[in-house]
Amino acid sequence: MGDPVSVSVIALDPVLEAGTRSTLLACPDVALVERGEETRVVVMIVDRVGDPELEVLRTTRGVPRPPDVVLVASDLTVAETLHALALGARGLLRRREADTGRLARAVLAAGRGDCTLPPDLLDRLLERSTAPDAGGGDLGSLRGADSLSDRERSVLRLVAEGHETNEIARRLCYSPRTVSTVVHDITRRFRLRNRAHAVAYALRAGLL
Incomplete structure (x- = not known):
């Protein structure tokens, strides 16, 4: 077993952000860091995947050592998924499907350079x-x-x-x-x- 994957969480809703961090704490292979600190993976929680959200994704990836991003949205269309992948997202989940196991699996997959999509969306x-x-x-x-x-x-x-x-x-x-x-x-x-x-x-x- 290697070192835990460092993860930070981005969400506009502080309650949602706190809930996501609490969910990730249940995964022993994840080490949570504060937003803005250098991290291996960023979990980004959004309602929709529009231009503002894609710009946040672009900015998150636009640093010298870009983290891999797991994007969790209320829903995901094919076009939104392709845009997110093109900007460097490495995992996509719907919020209703992002239980502890699936979220941790997506984070760990992103941490090793793999890409995760819901089977029906694939x-x-x-x-x-x-x-x-x-x-x-x-x-x-x-x-x-x-x-x-x-x-x-x-x-x-x-x-x-x-x-x-x-x-x-x-x-x-x-x-x-x-x-x-x-x-x-x-x-x-x-x-x-x-x-x-x-x-x-x-x-x-x-x-x-």
Whole structure:
């Protein structure tokens, strides 16, 4: 077991912020720090994901050593999710689903560089990315890139849900080394930074 992941909480409602901090205190792998202190992960609680909220996300990430952000919102649309991912969010949860276990899981996934999305939202993103009219902007050229194999898609789906390498290996009946190799091959082929970047890229490019 490594050191606890440092986490701070941002919320406009002080009661909500206090409640979120109390929830995270129940996770022994998390170390809470005060807002404004250097931290590995920021949990951002919002009602909606509009321009002001996205600007806070952009500002939070716009520091020399940017923290990974877990965004918890009342609801999440496909467009809002893509905007948040593009700005560097590494975990997205709906407030009604953010119980102690799920919130801690999203925070710890962000802390190790992984990306977490609600399964139904991931499905909606995948449906959109494969729709005939799903093109747009500079993503059109990405859609012509090398496609993912069925094995690569399966691995990335589970990465997006926040599963660790060993759990992905058990679910897919692969060895942990095979899972790590698959992810490494994807990041190298598309010149991506890490597993979270691979998930965001694949979703936006329609490769999943």
